[in-house]
Structures are given as C-alpha cells and as structure tokens.
Amino acid sequence: MENIFTANIKSVLGKHFEKNADDIFDKSQLIQYINEKTRSANKGSKSRSSFANLYAIYVIIEDYIANGYDQKGDYSKYEGALFNKLFARQRELPFGSKLQNHALNNRMNSEFQKYFPSSEFIPILRNHETNRYWINENLLKINLGETSFNIAKAIIEIIDEYAKTKQGAFQRFVKSCEELQEIDKTTPKKIEEFVIGLLAPNIDARLFEIVSYSILKYFYHEQQIIWGFEMDKLNRENLKLYKTGRTNANDGGIDFVMKPLGRFFQVTETLDFKKYFLDIDKIQKYPVTFVIKSTEPTTDLLKKIRDNAGKTYSIKAIVDKYMDCIEEIINIPTINDRFNDAVKQGYLKSILDEIVTQSKVEFNYEDLNEEEED
Known part of the structure; x- marks a missing residue:
C-alpha cells in the first residue's frame, strides 16, 4: 500500500x-x-x-x-x-x-x-x-x-x-514549542490548544510519555502530604514526579516515580494484560499506576484487562492478585482534566517548558543542531 x-x-x-x-x-x-x-x-x-x-x-x-x-x-x-x-x-x-x-x-x-x-x-x-x-x-x-x-x-x-x-519534522515541532514559549502572556489559549493537540491516540509513544509526564508533574506539584517518624516532628512536603529515563530505555517497566509516596507510573499504549502483569512482576507485584494512551473510559479499560486475563488464568485468585496491583488507570481524558487543573494553578508555561526540555533530551536535539553546524 x-x-x-x-x-x-x-x-x-x-x-x-x-x-x-x-x-x-x-x-x-x-x-x-x-x-x-x-x-x-x-x-x-x-x-x-x-x-x-x-x-x-x-x-x-x-x-x-x-x-x-x-x-x-x-x-x-x-x-x-x-x-x-x-x-x-x-x-x-x-x-x-x-x-x-x-x-x-x-x-x-x-x-x-x-x-x-x-x-x-x-x-x-x-x-x-x-x-x-x-x-x-x-x-x-x-x-x-x-x-x-x-x-x-x-x-x-x-x-x-x-x-x-523525520529530523526536519522534529525540528519543526521543537521550533513550534519554542515559538510558543515566547508568545505573549495575553494569548495562553494557543498554548493550551497546542498541548491538548499532543494528547491523541495516534501520537508518537515518546511524545505521549513526555506530554503526560509534563502535565502530571505540575498537576501533583501543589499537592502536599504530612509525614514523619515522630508525631511532634512531622514534615510537610510537596509531591514530586520524576521521569526515570528515556522512553526506549530498558528501565524495568517504570517511567515515572513519585516522591515521597513512592508511587510508580508506567506509560503504555497496549491493552494486552500480559504486558501489565509483566511490568507488575518486574517490581515484585508492587502497585503501579498505568498511564494509557487511550480515550476509552477507565472502567472499560480495567474490565478489558480483567476479562482478557480471566480467559488465560482460570484461577480468579491469581487474576485478583494482579489486578490489585493496578493502583490507578490514567487515560487521555484524565490527563486532559489534570492539564486543565494545572493550568488553573498557573503552570501552563511550566508545562510547555518541560515538554521542550524533555523532547530535546529524548530526541537528542542538541546533537542534531551540532550536525547542522558541522
């Protein structure tokens, strides 16, 4: 074709x-x-x-x-x-x-x-x-x-x-981001539309991971927890989301880590339950939040994973054990909602800056510029 x-x-x-x-x-x-x-x-x-x-x-x-x-x-x-x-x-x-x-x-x-x-x-x-x-x-x-x-x-x-x-296409993407970074503060709508446009089921997996991370990082940024080892010496700390590496790195199935809660996030575009269970096995059945490149409702996604797993594993207890390790499902509509929340908190420009920074790292943008200069 x-x-x-x-x-x-x-x-x-x-x-x-x-x-x-x-x-x-x-x-x-x-x-x-x-x-x-x-x-x-x-x-x-x-x-x-x-x-x-x-x-x-x-x-x-x-x-x-x-x-x-x-x-x-x-x-x-x-x-x-x-x-x-x-x-x-x-x-x-x-x-x-x-x-x-x-x-x-x-x-x-x-x-x-x-x-x-x-x-x-x-x-x-x-x-x-x-x-x-x-x-x-x-x-x-x-x-x-x-x-x-x-x-x-x-x-x-x-x-x-x-x-x-492809080099030309990516360079145009980064330049578009950089132009938006310089845009007048009175027209943030263009930036919002640009970022939302990056959240689509057919987007490149690497960009989806970058955009998801950038949004979730600032969505959680203002949330605080209080913790400590002694009741009279408690700490108040903002949630911080860290990206563990590049999207094609062999990192054991973990894409983001949240401190101080210790939450693990894995980005995926498949609904193959074996992939989910494999990621869970990699970290000894520690709970994982899955960020899925899909617009399907989260309840439907969970049901599909469970139903497919049930066809392979005839023992309900085994399926339940794995399903209990899925801490949360975050789909594209959820990311959109969290983007809107982060924008209301004043983090629109920070999200765009993060997308640019992570994209340059992921796609070795500086290396491409050096090649052009040579």
Missing part, C-alpha cells in the same frame, strides 16, 4: 534502476517492508518513526556494501559482522543514540515475518555462538527476467532520506 513517502522511495529506485524501478518496488519484499515502516515520514514528529528495525537493516547492509559484496564476491563465505560494531554504528545514526539491541537480535525478523508470513527468507541472519550477523542476500538481489539487480545501495539511500525527513 502506498503512502506519502512512497514517492521518495520510488524516486531513489528510479535513480538507481531507471525503467526497472517500478518492477523492483513491486517485487522486493524488503522494499515493501521499508515502505510500510516509513509511512510516518511526513506525518510530523507526533507519529511513530520505527528507526530501530530500519537501522538494524541499515547497519548490516552498510557492512555488506563496505566489504564490496554489492559488486562482487561470495558473501556466503563472509565471516559476518560483529554485533558490537553494528550496535555502535546504529547508535551513531540520527535518532539512534539510545536504541537497544532488540531489533538486531530478533524483533526486526519477527515483524518482517508478520508482513510476509509465506516468505521463505528472513532478513537478518545470525550466528548465536560467534555473535556475527549477515543480511540475507536473497532479499537484496531482485531478478527481472535474466537480469539480477542488487538493491543494497538504494536501501541505504532510502533510509537516509527517511531519517532526514
């Missing part, structure tokens, strides 16, 4: 293969996969980017080209690319500095098979003992009649073009 970025893909193929470009586009499973993964290119910074799986392909094909196998040589005799080298390389790429190893190890292959369940090939080949990798050359060589075309360099160029497009 074609999307806006498909024209870019076909343009690259046209440059490399001229009149054969359309046939190669139609016949190549790898190109079709990339076409699907790059559909967010022109949707702006709010849409998913899918860099992990694309960069897994990219770095192995880059190694393939660097060793000249796109021109000649028997790739089947190649010793393979070392994992450490590939992993380091993908983190050098735009938006890749915090990528994990999942795509290289299995995730990319697994997703490819979902798109092409009848395909006899998987893209990434791996020797578990030596930890060396190869690209499946069968997916790089497209046979049209008696002629074989190698699409390796075209794939590199397509992914480069996609990264460049």
Whole structure:
C-alpha cells in the first residue's frame, strides 16, 4: 500500500534502476517492508518513526556494501559482522543514540515475518555462538527476467532520506514549542490548544510519555502530604514526579516515580494484560499506576484487562492478585482534566517548558543542531 513517502522511495529506485524501478518496488519484499515502516515520514514528529528495525537493516547492509559484496564476491563465505560494531554504528545514526539491541537480535525478523508470513527468507541472519550477523542476500538481489539487480545501495539511500525527513519534522515541532514559549502572556489559549493537540491516540509513544509526564508533574506539584517518624516532628512536603529515563530505555517497566509516596507510573499504549502483569512482576507485584494512551473510559479499560486475563488464568485468585496491583488507570481524558487543573494553578508555561526540555533530551536535539553546524 502506498503512502506519502512512497514517492521518495520510488524516486531513489528510479535513480538507481531507471525503467526497472517500478518492477523492483513491486517485487522486493524488503522494499515493501521499508515502505510500510516509513509511512510516518511526513506525518510530523507526533507519529511513530520505527528507526530501530530500519537501522538494524541499515547497519548490516552498510557492512555488506563496505566489504564490496554489492559488486562482487561470495558473501556466503563472509565471516559476518560483529554485533558490537553494528550496535555502535546504529547508535551513531540520527535518532539512534539510545536504541537497544532488540531489533538486531530478533524483533526486526519477527515483524518482517508478520508482513510476509509465506516468505521463505528472513532478513537478518545470525550466528548465536560467534555473535556475527549477515543480511540475507536473497532479499537484496531482485531478478527481472535474466537480469539480477542488487538493491543494497538504494536501501541505504532510502533510509537516509527517511531519517532526514523525520529530523526536519522534529525540528519543526521543537521550533513550534519554542515559538510558543515566547508568545505573549495575553494569548495562553494557543498554548493550551497546542498541548491538548499532543494528547491523541495516534501520537508518537515518546511524545505521549513526555506530554503526560509534563502535565502530571505540575498537576501533583501543589499537592502536599504530612509525614514523619515522630508525631511532634512531622514534615510537610510537596509531591514530586520524576521521569526515570528515556522512553526506549530498558528501565524495568517504570517511567515515572513519585516522591515521597513512592508511587510508580508506567506509560503504555497496549491493552494486552500480559504486558501489565509483566511490568507488575518486574517490581515484585508492587502497585503501579498505568498511564494509557487511550480515550476509552477507565472502567472499560480495567474490565478489558480483567476479562482478557480471566480467559488465560482460570484461577480468579491469581487474576485478583494482579489486578490489585493496578493502583490507578490514567487515560487521555484524565490527563486532559489534570492539564486543565494545572493550568488553573498557573503552570501552563511550566508545562510547555518541560515538554521542550524533555523532547530535546529524548530526541537528542542538541546533537542534531551540532550536525547542522558541522
């Protein structure tokens, strides 16, 4: 299925293969996969980017080209690319500095098979003992009649073009935020509309987490608790919400932590109960508040989780034990309400500032500026 970025893909193929470009586009499973993964290119910074799986392909094909196998040589005799080298390389790429190893190890292959369940090939080949990798050359060589075309360099160029497009989209997003930071105080409505616009079910998961955190941080900011170890020496302390790391970090299933209550928050977009129970297991069944990227009522969300869990676990006591660990469900309407409350408390500009700060950290915005200056 074609999307806006498909024209870019076909343009690259046209440059490399001229009149054969359309046939190669139609016949190549790898190109079709990339076409699907790059559909967010022109949707702006709010849409998913899918860099992990694309960069897994990219770095192995880059190694393939660097060793000249796109021109000649028997790739089947190649010793393979070392994992450490590939992993380091993908983190050098735009938006890749915090990528994990999942795509290289299995995730990319697994997703490819979902798109092409009848395909006899998987893209990434791996020797578990030596930890060396190869690209499946069968997916790089497209046979049209008696002629074989190698699409390796075209794939590199397509992914480069996609990264460049996403960089531009994100830079425009940050600049929009920065412009709003400078806006006259008499027109806060524009800022409110902008932030509310970021709370949508189709928003990029990373932005949703950033915006949710920024709002909840200032919603809880004015709330106080009184605590102490002795009745005559009590402390009065504001609630403070901390972000534990980047959205794709392997942080054990916790995204925000609240002091001094010790509440844990996990942001998610799935309703798969196994994911919820796994996060609960990671912290030894400590209560968790789930922030869900959904507009469904919280009662319906809880019911779906319980009903699905009940189908798998036939023992009610087991389901109850896990469900009791869900301290609270926060959905998009709840976040909107808490945003309005925080705005009434005078924290609109602080929320926007937090979104800008967290976004720059998440997307390595300073690094992108340095690349432009170089």
